[in-house]
């Protein structure tokens with residue numbers, strides 16, 4: 001499936017919740033070091049698709065390959081085992097809209113939880129890694145603080161460090177700045193921008209169009225459970241082909 | 257005016273002390289057993305398939321919706337007939353009190369576990385943690401924090417409820433009180449002392465509960 005050397009290949013992903021068909025055969029192939037942004041109206045299936053990429057949602061049909069991890073979904077293939085899911089997720093970092101930090105652990109412990117508990121890394125090594133990553137997201141001085149003491153922007157940066165601590169091949173971001181006060185959006189975007197510059201492979205869902213145009217190698221427009229258009233930011237954002245995408249983007253200019 | 261004669265109880269202090277120890281013993285052992293039952297049942301209720309969780313629900317409702325006194329007496333008189341083994345009063349009391357506490361603790365555990373945001377599970381899964389580990393390291397510690405006030409309240413109730421064992425002649429504080437009354441003819445003094453002793457043990461516990469509650473409130 002990844003004969004073309006792609007890091008992530010999702011092929012013909014279908015997902016329904018009960019009768020509600022949310023993904024109607026979505027495919028996406030992401031090369032190493034690419035940053036792919038997904039845009040689209042509310043309910044178009046962006047989050048669901050993203051969550052299918054680390055199998056927080058289990059597709060009902062289709063295939064997924066990330067690095068050496070391959071899955072096929074449907075009536076024929078067996079459902080992946082817990083252990084296989086865990087192994088995939090070690091390699092795919094995810095950042096949530098609402099941070100989901102562990103409130104009973106210090107910032108440093110949040111970041112080292114994965115390396116220590118999943119990879120069995122020794123404490124000193126994990127702490128050093130954690131402090132490095134916190135420095136990288138500009139929070140070296142918050143290592144011993146608890147999440148409740150942080151601003152939203154700081155929380156999200158800790159969440160990014162927590163995901164990076166697993167040294168994932170791919171990072172997924174689901175509207176990482178949507179829950180933030182406007183003045184805190186910039187600090188999170190700049191961390192993501194730095195990751196892009198370092199060559200981290202990323203798929204992100206965002207409503208920050210300027211940022212998307214700026215940082216992405218490709219932008220995909222999801223509409224009604226399909227990938228309606230995908231291309232360079234220039235193509236998708238500046239020269240939209242479909243009326244739907246034009247309408248979506250124009251609504252955007254009005255409201256933002 | 258009634259003239260109090262606490263001095264008349266002097267010969268009985270030993271018995272009263274014994275009774276208090278029995279009360280504390282029943283409280284501690286049945287709280288521990290109840291917590292174990294509650295933890296297991298509470299977890300199974302949130303995660304197990306229906307054929308497990310429905311019978312557990314039945315157990316919980318039976319013990320929550322019948323008076324403890326009835327349960328005690330039933331365990332002592334009826335259960336031995338049904339299963340054909342003799343049960344000492346002490347054993348019957350231990351079983352009834354533990355199952356009763358377990359049914360309440362189970363609901364507290366279940367509520368606490370379900371109160372933890374599903375985002376916490378997802379965050380754990382997203383870094384490759386397995387279910388059991390997420391439960392132990394992420395969910396349970398947070399659930400426990402939420403549950404502490406209810407736990408303390410339930411434990412206070414449990415200590416008071418142990419007084420019911422006197423009905424089947426287990427020598428707890430209240431039972432000794434009635435024994436002493438029968439020989440000393442000083443019910444007012446005896447039962448006042450008994451009440452004061454319960455209070456002296458329990459009041460500090462409620463203070464601790466209050467303190468924990470405010471401290472947790474400040475943490476949010």
Ligand SMILES: Nc1ncnc2c1ncn2[C@@H]1O[C@H](COP(=O)(O)OP(=O)(O)OP(=O)(O)O)[C@@H](O)[C@H]1O
Pocket residue numbers: 017020022040041042043044045046047048049
């Ligand atoms: N667990 C679920 N159970 C039932 N329906 C769901 C579930 N998750 C998502 N859906 C439905 O699937 C549809 C797509 O949801 P999704 O969250 O993927 O959209 P989205 O494009 O991310 O939208 P938004 O911009 O609002 O985040 C919605 O109609 C939503 O109600």
Ligand SMILES: [Mg+2]
Pocket residue numbers: 046047048174175
């Ligand atoms: Mg979404």
